[in-house]
Amino acid sequence: MRQLASAVGAVLLAFAGFSCAAPGGLDPTFGIGGRATTDFDNSTDIANAVALQADGKLVVAGTTYINNDFSGEDFALARYNPDGSLDASFGIHGRVTTDFPGLAAVISSVVVQPDGKILVAGGAFPLFTFLGNFEIARYNPNGSLDTSFGSGGIVTTHFPQGSYASALALQADGKIVAAGTDYVNFSSEESSDTDFALARYNPDGSPDIGFGNGGQITTDFEKHNDDAFAVLLRPDGRIVAVGSALDPVSFYDFAAARYLPNGQLDTTFGTGGKVRTDFGNDGFDRAYSAALQPDGRIVAAGFAILQNGGHENFAIARYGANGALDTSFNGDGLKQVSFGSCCQEAHRVLLQGDGKLVVVGYPNSESSDSDFTLARLNSDGSLDATFGRGGRVRTSFGDLNGGANGAVLQPDGMIVAVGFQAFFPTPKGVQFALARYLGQ
Numbered sequence: 189m190r191q192l193a194s195a196v197g198a199v200l201l202a203f204a205g206f207s208c209a210a211p212g213g214l215d216p217t218f219g220i221g222g223r224a225t226t227d228f229d230n231s232t233d234i235a236n237a238v239a240l241q242a243d244g245k246l247v248v249a250g251t252t253y254i255n256n257d258f259s260g261e262d263f264a265l266a267r268y269n270p271d272g273s274l275d276a277s278f279g280i281h282g283r284v285t286t287d288f289p290g291l292a293a294v295i296s297s298v299v300v301q302p303d304g305k306i307l308v309a310g311g312a313f314p315l316f317t318f319l320g321n322f323e324i325a326r327y328n329p330n331g332s333l334d335t336s337f338g339s340g341g342i343v344t345t346h347f348p349q350g351s352y353a354s355a356l357a358l359q360a361d362g363k364i365v366a367a368g369t370d371y372v373n374f375s376s377e378e379s380s381d382t383d384f385a386l387a388r389y390n391p392d393g394s395p396d397i398g399f400g401n402g403g404q405i406t407t408d409f410e411k412h413n414d415d416a417f418a419v420l421l422r423p424d425g426r427i428v429a430v431g432s433a434l435d436p437v438s439f440y441d442f443a444a445a446r447y448l449p450n451g452q453l454d455t456t457f458g459t460g461g462k463v464r465t466d467f468g469n470d471g472f473d474r475a476y477s478a479a480l481q482p483d484g485r486i487v488a489a490g491f492a493i494l495q496n497g498g499h500e501n502f503a504i505a506r507y508g509a510n511g512a513l514d515t516s517f518n519g520d521g522l523k524q525v526s527f528g529s530c531c532q533e534a535h536r537v538l539l540q541g542d543g544k545l546v547v548v549g550y551p552n553s554e555s556s557d558s559d560f561t562l563a564r565l566n567s568d569g570s571l572d573a574t575f576g577r578g579g580r581v582r583t584s585f586g587d588l589n590g591g592a593n594g595a596v597l598q599p600d601g602m603i604v605a606v607g608f609q610a611f612f613p614t615p616k617g618v619q620f621a622l623a624r625y626l627g628q
């Protein structure tokens with residue numbers, strides 16, 4: 189079976205870069221044949237996000253730990269030159285780690301400020317608990333912590349029952365918005381209750397007391413599990429948080445909330461400022477990423493799964509500026525994309541200048557078919573037949589499982605996806621993995 193899987197993987201690998209000149213083909217000028225991997229210390233290294241600097245360098249962020257000891261997880265960053273090589277001027281040989289003693293620490297989002305400083309958001313928490321906090325850190329361009337920010341470069345935001353920051357955005361005035369989950373009550377699966385959680389900070393990391401209650405807000409949908417995984421900033425200062433909400437009838441749905449600049453819910457959006465969307469079959473639907481179009485429409489991407497776990501696809505929804513589903517997108521505002529694998533999850537959606545959408549993720553099957561997967565959609569929701577094969581691209585780094593958690597679009601149209609690749613049982617462990625694709 190492994191030989192068969194290897195043969196299939198080789199075919200898929202060849203297909204992923206089937207033509208270097210075609211959209212969706214791997215960029216041969218990046219790394220080795222369009223791919224790059226990075227080990228921190230014979231450790232498990234997982235990239236969750238990537239940001240592009242003005243000089244074309246890539247900042248990739250995630251987590252690293254050794255000996256399967258999750259309690260030793262540290263913030264991990266690596267910076268790459270435009271050709272995919274590590275930037276030796278950043279940290280130690282291109283890598284930076286930040287320890288939160290006694291806590292598991294994971295970066296979920298990264299943003300590069302106009303001055304070149306690097307902002308990251310995530311969480312740090314005791315193992316097997318949700319009693320952690322939002323953790324925001326800022327680094328100087330050389331990778332050292334910026335001591336002018338918070339306490340020694342780190343800002344910790346406490347929500348009473350624990351929290352985790354999943355997304356980060358930088359306002360034009362330099363204020364910072366983080367979004368994630370407030371674990372209101374997570375004592376048991378039957379009685380759990382989580383809420384959207386947002387916090388806004390001044391440029392120095394201090395709480396923006398003009399936002400919500402002392403710089404924080406929480407939003408509940410149905411007094412069940414509500415989690416924000418993405419945050420968008422509109423030009424008018426309004427804020428959109430996107431994720432999922434558990435409904436007693438339709439199970440988990442895509443969910444979104446829009447806020448006024450002061451943190452109050454914007455009642456002109458959806459119902460009382462909130463929107464939820466079921467993809468049918470009362471299944472598990474969750475949005476991990478979102479993009480804002482210039483006309484105010486919102487695109488959310490994640491997954492849709494039947495409640496019995498029968499199948500899971502990339503799921504994309506587009507909303508009008510008022511929160512209603514946009515029926516000009518695939519007829520009903522909803523689209524699913526399958527790569528023929530189990531457990532397909534979209535973790536990032538990118539908006540091209542021509543209105544096309546690039547959706548990036550992987551089949552979370554922990555098997556040899558767990559590869560980087562990308563789909564490109566036309567603005568009407570149809571698959572773009574000029575991209576890859578029939579609008580889809582799959583990239584394998586080897587026989588073992590890997591996947592893309594983040595992506596960024598370069599000004600030249602190239603697409604950089606980042607995530608992880610397992611190399612067990614060799615000492616290489618699990619490494620940061622990057623791939624760059626031609627977009628035009």
